[in-house]
Amino acid sequence: xxxxxxxxxxxxxxxxxxxxxxxxxxxxxxxxxxxxxxxxxxxxxxxxxxxxxxxxxxxxxxxxxxxxxxxxxxxxxxxxxxxxxxxxxxxxxxxxxxxxxxxxxxxxxxxxxxxxxxxxxxxxxxxxxxxxxxxxxxxxxxxxxxxxxxxxxxxxxxxxxxxxxxxxxxxxxxxxxxxxxxxxxxxxxxxxxxxxxxxxxxxxxxxxxxxxxxxxxxxxxxxxxxxxxxxxxxxxxxxxxxxxxxxxxxxxxxxxxxxxxxxxxxxxxxxxxxxxxxxxxxxxxxxxxxxxxxxxxxxxxxxxxxxxxxxxxxxxxxxxxxxxxxxxxxxxxxxxxxxxxxxxxxxxxxxxxxxxxxxxxxxxxxxxxxxxxxxxxxxxxxxxxxxxxxxxxxxxxxxxxxxxxxxxxxxxxxxxxxxxxxxxxxxxxxxxxxxxxxxxxxxxxxxxxxxxxxxxxx
Numbered sequence: 001x002x003x004x005x006x007x008x009x010x011x012x013x014x015x016x017x018x019x020x021x022x023x024x025x026x027x028x029x030x031x032x033x034x035x036x037x038x039x040x041x042x043x044x045x046x047x048x049x050x051x052x053x054x055x056x057x058x059x060x061x062x063x064x065x066x067x068x069x070x071x072x073x074x075x076x077x078x079x080x081x082x083x084x085x086x087x088x089x090x091x092x093x094x095x096x097x098x099x100x101x102x103x104x105x106x107x108x109x110x111x112x113x114x115x116x117x118x119x120x121x122x123x124x125x126x127x128x129x130x131x132x133x134x135x136x137x138x139x140x141x142x143x144x145x146x147x148x149x150x151x152x153x154x155x156x157x158x159x160x161x162x163x164x165x166x167x168x169x170x171x172x173x174x175x176x177x178x179x180x181x182x183x184x185x186x187x188x189x190x191x192x193x194x195x196x197x198x199x200x201x202x203x204x205x206x207x208x209x210x211x212x213x214x215x216x217x218x219x220x221x222x223x224x225x226x227x228x229x230x231x232x233x234x235x236x237x238x239x240x241x242x243x244x245x246x247x248x249x250x251x252x253x254x255x256x257x258x259x260x261x262x263x264x265x266x267x268x269x270x271x272x273x274x275x276x277x278x279x280x281x282x283x284x285x286x287x288x289x290x291x292x293x294x295x296x297x298x299x300x301x302x303x304x305x306x307x308x309x310x311x312x313x314x315x316x317x318x319x320x321x322x323x324x325x326x327x328x329x330x331x332x333x334x335x336x337x338x339x340x341x342x343x344x345x346x347x348x349x350x351x352x353x354x355x356x357x358x359x360x361x362x363x364x365x366x367x368x369x370x371x372x373x374x375x376x377x378x379x380x381x382x383x384x385x386x387x388x389x390x391x392x393x394x395x396x397x398x399x400x401x402x403x404x405x406x407x408x409x410x411x412x413x414x415x416x417x418x419x420x421x422x423x424x425x426x427x428x429x430x431x432x433x434x435x436x437x438x439x440x441x442x443x444x445x446x447x448x449x450x451x452x453x454x455x456x457x458x
Contacts, residue, residue: 004135005030005032005134006029006030007024008328009133012140012141012269014044014305014317015043015321017139017142017304018041018100019317019318020321020325021033021104023330025108027325027330032111033112039100039101040093040100044093044100050093053092055188057080057189058192059192061080062385065385070383086167089165113128118301119132119277120277120278121301122300124138125274137300137302140275140303140304141307142268142269146162147264147265148262150264152236152238153237153238154240157238157239157245158177158259159259170194171257171258172196173257174190175197175245177263178262179205181207183206184207185346188346188348197228198228198257199227207345210345211353211359211404213390213392214353214406217408218345218349233250235249266306268287270286275288275301278298287307290303290308293323293324313343341354342354342420344412349409350411352415353406354416354423355394355404360404362456367397367457368395369394369395370452371393371449372390372391372449373391374390375388375445388409391407391408391449392404392407394406399428401427402422402427402428402429409442415446432447432449433450
């Protein structure tokens, strides 16, 4: 590919961009990657990895309480140190970022710590030093960024999921705006770490788009944990005071808090990248329009991951980045299948899900069978904790194919990953029924739910 400085220029060293760069370099391509923040991207630096570490930290609060039911006596009341958690998290993500750097260097990829902007279909400009780099192909893998919404007076006093990991002081009073998975995860974490958490959101319940029984079960569990859920409300004004922040709510109520977390969603990180100038078509929300091969309307410009707003999950970005490199530099013809992708919401209890919800099935299928079970997990029998595990299987009654499986409970995410294999392979309810149970386990319920709880016909 003579005539260009590099064969591939990647904008963004997150999960998708790093994977694409390494695989392309493995095919012999000359690759350069530009990253304006830290190598590793949202997931590693200020997303799923630090979040999961904080989830683990928060769960110790209930583990200490549950230990008494199993014969343990703690010598004193456990004390949580926010700064120790923040420092430990920072050490771990620094280690992971270094591994990403090392792997790119070993693959022969050039790393540039600079913001990069697209000037035309084959040229990017590095803002750090003004250099212009020409490339046969450009891959946009800039991910997403938090939205500070709604646009109300004083929203500049709120923080996003970017800042909440590194607060200097632990917020004893926290207001969370939003009802999506980021909002419920942080509300669940901080209430267990010791915050008085209030959560406001526009909808009538949390997690719009998830299965209805999972939504109800989680909201009940969050209320029991102490989260003050206020559906149908949004803030109208945020004012800074000597004691913290005063938030006016849409029902006229006032809330005095230490921090306000805006977790109302994320937008594709395309602002100021120069894509429109290069002729790249964007969706109404700013995401890059791409085809099945992750190619934009400009033949030399591709995009993968959250910046395309297809399925905004790290493993999806990695798969898309790998497939891009295989197809463009390896001469392959790989189609990424975005159907039946397993996912999890790392609240406590957590949600694991794969396939479609009951509501979606009832809209799209003639006859739907529902198998559902709710039970007290074995661990809670001696601890005395008031909690329920909910499991649900959604079946196409005409074909017996399992369309979706949804779990609320301990290790639901781990179960969903394995269930993803079965659902992806087209497993039928009869396959679940014919599988021997593993006892005692919570997951055995998935193969012992023989009695249909509901049938719906269109």
